[in-house]
Amino acid sequence: MTTIRQRRVGKGTEAAEDQPSEETNVKPDGKILPDPPGGKLWNILSITVGGIVAISLGLLTSVYVATLHENDLWFSNIKEVEREISFRTECGLYYSYYKQMIQAASIQQGLHGLVYDNKTESVRTINILERMNVYQEVFLSILYRILPIQQYLEPVYFYIYTLFGLQAVYVIALYVTSWLLSGTWLSGLLAACWYITNRVDTTRVEFTIPLRENWALPFFAVQIAAITYLLRTHLQPAQERLTLMAVFIATFLFSLTWQFNQFMMLIQALALFILDCLDMLPTAKVTWLYIIQISGLLLVCVLQFFNSMILGSLLISFNVSVLIARTVQKNLKKGGLLNRLGKLILHVLLVLCLTLLINKFIKKILNLESDEHIFKFLKAKFGFGATRDFDANLYLCEEAFGLLPLNTFSRLSSTLLFYVYGFVLFLLTVAAVIVAFRNLSGSNQVQLKGNMEEYTVTLRPDAAYSLVHTVLFGCLALSTMRMKYLWTSHMCVFASFGLCSTEVWKLILKCLHLYTSQRTQVIKYSIPIITLLYISFKFWPGIMDELSELREFYDPDTVELMNWIKSNTPSTAVFAGSMQLLAGVKLCTGRTLTNHPHYEDKNLRERTKQIYQIYAKRSPGDVYGILRSFGTDYVILEDSICYERRHSRGCRLRDLLDVANGHIMDGLGENEPDLKPSVYPRFCEEIKKNLPSYTMHFTRVFQNKTFHVYKLAKHK
Numbered sequence: 001m002t003t004i005r006q007r008r009v010g011k012g013t014e015a016a017e018d019q020p021s022e023e024t025n026v027k028p029d030g031k032i033l034p035d036p037p038g039g040k041l042w043n044i045l046s047i048t049v050g051g052i053v054a055i056s057l058g059l060l061t062s063v064y065v066a067t068l069h070e071n072d073l074w075f076s077n078i079k080e081v082e083r084e085i086s087f088r089t090e091c092g093l094y095y096s097y098y099k100q101m102i103q104a105a106s107i108q109q110g111l112h113g114l115v116y117d118n119k120t121e122s123v124r125t126i127n128i129l130e131r132m133n134v135y136q137e138v139f140l141s142i143l144y145r146i147l148p149i150q151q152y153l154e155p156v157y158f159y160i161y162t163l164f165g166l167q168a169v170y171v172i173a174l175y176v177t178s179w180l181l182s183g184t185w186l187s188g189l190l191a192a193c194w195y196i197t198n199r200v201d202t203t204r205v206e207f208t209i210p211l212r213e214n215w216a217l218p219f220f221a222v223q224i225a226a227i228t229y230l231l232r233t234h235l236q237p238a239q240e241r242l243t244l245m246a247v248f249i250a251t252f253l254f255s256l257t258w259q260f261n262q263f264m265m266l267i268q269a270l271a272l273f274i275l276d277c278l279d280m281l282p283t284a285k286v287t288w289l290y291i292i293q294i295s296g297l298l299l300v301c302v303l304q305f306f307n308s309m310i311l312g313s314l315l316i317s318f319n320v321s322v323l324i325a326r327t328v329q330k331n332l333k334k335g336g337l338l339n340r341l342g343k344l345i346l347h348v349l350l351v352l353c354l355t356l357l358i359n360k361f362i363k364k365i366l367n368l369e370s371d372e373h374i375f376k377f378l379k380a381k382f383g384f385g386a387t388r389d390f391d392a393n394l395y396l397c398e399e400a401f402g403l404l405p406l407n408t409f410s411r412l413s414s415t416l417l418f419y420v421y422g423f424v425l426f427l428l429t430v431a432a433v434i435v436a437f438r439n440l441s442g443s444n445q446v447q448l449k450g451n452m453e454e455y456t457v458t459l460r461p462d463a464a465y466s467l468v469h470t471v472l473f474g475c476l477a478l479s480t481m482r483m484k485y486l487w488t489s490h491m492c493v494f495a496s497f498g499l500c501s502t503e504v505w506k507l508i509l510k511c512l513h514l515y516t517s518q519r520t521q522v523i524k525y526s527i528p529i530i531t532l533l534y535i536s537f538k539f540w541p542g543i544m545d546e547l548s549e550l551r552e553f554y555d556p557d558t559v560e561l562m563n564w565i566k567s568n569t570p571s572t573a574v575f576a577g578s579m580q581l582l583a584g585v586k587l588c589t590g591r592t593l594t595n596h597p598h599y600e601d602k603n604l605r606e607r608t609k610q611i612y613q614i615y616a617k618r619s620p621g622d623v624y625g626i627l628r629s630f631g632t633d634y635v636i637l638e639d640s641i642c643y644e645r646r647h648s649r650g651c652r653l654r655d656l657l658d659v660a661n662g663h664i665m666d667g668l669g670e671n672e673p674d675l676k677p678s679v680y681p682r683f684c685e686e687i688k689k690n691l692p693s694y695t696m697h698f699t700r701v702f703q704n705k706t707f708h709v710y711k712l713a714k715h716k
Contacts, residue, residue: 050185054175057192057673058168064196066164067547069206074552075160082586083156085558090597091210091568093120093583095159097134098210101141102155110141119592121604122574122631130305132598133259136215146255150309163209166218166387170203170489171195173221178493180310181462187500190528194492197415197539199226201408210470213485216258221489223250224469230285231462244288251296256303259600262313263374264486265293267476269318271468273351277344279333279439280432280464287326290319309600312361312368321354337441342439369602390609391599391661397651400482408484412491415535421491427507428459428467435459457507463497470494500528545686557706561636562588564702564709569634575629576611578635585636609660615641616657620687624697627712635698637708654682 018645073086087095097114105112115127144150144158153161174195175188195202205214226246229235235243236271255261272289275281294316301310310316325347326332332343336606362368376392381401387393395401411416434457459467470490477487498504505523509515566589575585577598586593595608610626614635627635644652655665663678664671680686687694687710702709 005471010229011553024108028293040168046185050179053185053189054179054192055168055174057175058170058188061171061192061196062164062168064543064547065167065199065203065206066161069160069164069209071547071550072207074550075093078553079559080156081559081562081588082553082555084609085555085562085584086553087210087584088208088588089580089583091208091583092587093596094132094134094137094210094212095599096583096587097128097132098137098141098159099155099587101138102144107142107145111138114138115242119590120586120596121607122592122594124603127305129303130307131601133212133257133304134304136257162207163205163214164535166215167203167205170218170221173218173225174489174493175229177221177225178496179495180225180232180257181466181493183502184524186525186528187496190496190499190532191492193532193535194415194417194496197535197543198412198417198488198492201411201484203485210259212258216254216261217485217489218262219254219257220486223247223254224490225697226250227289227465228462230289231460231465233461241301244292246341247289248292248296251292252299255296255300259309261300262297262310262315266313266315267299267472268469269293269315269322271472273318273322274468275461275464277332277347278436278461280435281461287323290323294319308366308368309370312359312363312366312371313365314355317359317362317652318351318355321358324354340440340442361652370600372602373599373605375386388659391605392653393656393659394653397647397656404478404481404484416531417491417495420499420531421495424472424495424504425467427504428463428498429471431457431459431507432464432467433489435464457501460503463503466494466497470573496528499531500524527575557704558584560704561702561707561709565589565591565634568701573633574631575634575636576614576630576632578612578621578638578641579608581636581638592631594627594632609657612653612657613683615654615682615684616661617663617680617682618661619680620683620694620697623683625714632712634701635710636711637684637687639706639708642682 047642073083075083075086075688078086080613084092084095084099100113101107101110104113114134115256116125117128118125120126120128129138140159140162141155144155150159166358167319171192175185175192177188178186178191179188179279181187203214203217204211208214226243230243230247251265255265258264269290272281272286276283276286297310297313297316303305304310328350329343329347332347333340335343373389373391373395376387376389377395377700380387380389380392382395409418412421438457473483473487473490502520502524505520506515509520509523562584565573565585567593569589572592573588574592574594575582575584576594579595579599582593582595583597585591587598595604595611599605601610611630612636613626615622640646644654648651648668649669658665658678659672659675661678662675664675666682687698688708690700697713697715698710699713701711
């Protein structure tokens with residue numbers, strides 16, 4: 001197994017910039033008055049300084065994560081095979097296509113090899129560009145080939161530096177979003193600092209570099225920043241068109257780089273739907289955003305050779321249903337409170353029914369079953385009946401797909417982020433409920449009254465969107481730990497916006513009867529500055545210690561295995577084994593695989609379950625027949641799977657296979673009453689005894705402390 005060990009040797013204050021959409025500088029007819037000359041100059045200076053700070057923080061974040069990666073692995077000093085092994089599981093699979101394109105005789109030949117690939121899945125020719133989101137690897141490889149940098153920069157460094165560079169884009173986008181929401185770049189500075197100091201919970205780019213989310217999330221953040229700007233009032237038509245174009249480009253790039261894009265954008269579409277129903281967003285802009293989501297996804301569908309999983313996505317069905325339902329119910333936003341509530345309930349039911357019908361119809365026509373494992377997983381996860389489905393249980397037993405651990409909140413609280421987030425969330429939720437009630441009831445105002453003043457509660461469209469966005473993605477993160485990175489990064493934006501928002505402090509001070517304009521401005525800037533000073537003094541020493549800690553990559557068993565495969569097996573040999581290991585085999589050796597970790601294909605899932613019978617209780621003849629049906633020449637057995645202790649009983653891979661096969665699980669504990677003992681011992685254990693019934697099919701050709709490689713006999 002891959003481990004990290006210690007190295008044995010070393011190697012060498014601003015003025016307010018509130019949005020023009022507020023009461024200042026706006027005529028009664030809605031036109032914006034020009035700023036006074038001094039104010040305009042100050043705004044330009046402030047924007048310039050804020051922009052420089054944003055770019056500087058983005059670049060510093062890139063350097064920071066790149067340094068952590070280097071210090072953790074000693075990446076510059078290890079061998080090429082060790083570098084490739086460090087791209088674990090599916091990361092190695094994705095990087096292998098970049099390497100394949102680089103090593104191809106020409107760009108055309110490289111593309112042909114991806115479109116007609118027969119090495120990723122044995123005895124099958126598949127289109128990699130259709131099945132996987134690897135256009136980013138294609139683009140980078142072409143860029144590397146045409147730029148005059150080959151003499152100065154190795155392909156692997158060009159790849160990882162691009163990903164670390166995208167972290168700069170990510171941080172800048174978060175900074176800009178917070179700045180747009182609050183009206184001050186101090187908020188952006190605080191958001192970026194929180195992102196960095198909560199790195200453990202906001203990103204994992206330094207140790208899972210090629211993972212699809214590390215490509216996609218920066219573009220998602222850019223899209224959210226563009227939507228935030230779009231939802232401002234008083235935009236000029238030219239500004240609105242340019243912003244819509246920015247939203248479309250960011251949506252397209254996000255969709256192109258991550259296979260789970262449709263599920264993330266479905267949650268975003270739900271946020272837009274909720275706010276539109278409550279009359280908290282301009283309907284015309286919401287319509288444009290629905291259309292942009294559909295068009296961006298369809299363009300990706302075309303580029304992925306009409307990938308059926310995209311066409312059958314719930315997002316397309318939902319957005320189309322909303323647009324149809326809105327056309328049918330034209331008077332949705334008219335009438336009294338009870339009348340509107342009745343219409344809304346009918347509208348929601350109509351959209352839900354249309355979504356299910358359209359989605360069912362599309363999947364029936366396309367015979368689509370690629371995403372059924374996701375729905376089986378969700379059904380089992382939320383308690384709609386137990387399942388023996390191997391694929392669903394494989395997800396359920398992984399920690400990444402479990403509930404968000406409670407220690408996440410203690411880490412987020414140590415930087416004050418979670419406390420501030422909860423405070424701002426509570427205030428804006430109360431404001432949203434008041435505004436929603438006012439909109440639905442048709443009353444002119446809902447006021448908080450003091451002794452000598454009254455204050456109308458309002459919530460700007462961009463703040464309302466940010467609120468619902470963070471609530472929905474928070475629910476997703478709480479239910480599925482792997483998705484926390486979508487929530488925690490926006491948590492930084494949301495908390496910093498609230499802490500630097502004039503509207504938030506104005507609401508608080510009005511409620512406490514302490515409001516004055518000067519007091520609001522003092523609090524708006526002093527509390528964020530105090531928070532920044534606290535974060536700096538508390539976490540700067542830890543960051544410096546982290547940057548000075550030097551370790552190195554150490555996985556001699558896997559290195560020995562890869563070197564043996566390259567030296568002792570034909571280049572056309574077919575290997576079977578675990579999904580995670582085989583991704584590394586493809587990257588390091590170029591050999592053909594029987595299965596791999598990209599799980600979004602029904603045939604591959606069935607194939608993987610069959611290959612994994614090497615860890616089940618099956619006869620040697622059965623296992624041999626299964627492996628040979630996929631053209632297998634060599635099978636790799638891993639002791640870490642055969643004798644697994646990482647998971648508890650019931651979640652070990654061998655247990656999942658036993659239950660799926662109807663066999664009693666090993667060890668002490670309960671079994672379901674209909675499970676039967678197997679007549680055969682566990683294959684991965686019994687094969688090591690070299691019994692005649694096994695040696696007639698399998699010959700051990702390699703062994704170390706972790707891996708056992710067997711060559712399959714070729715019977716006539």
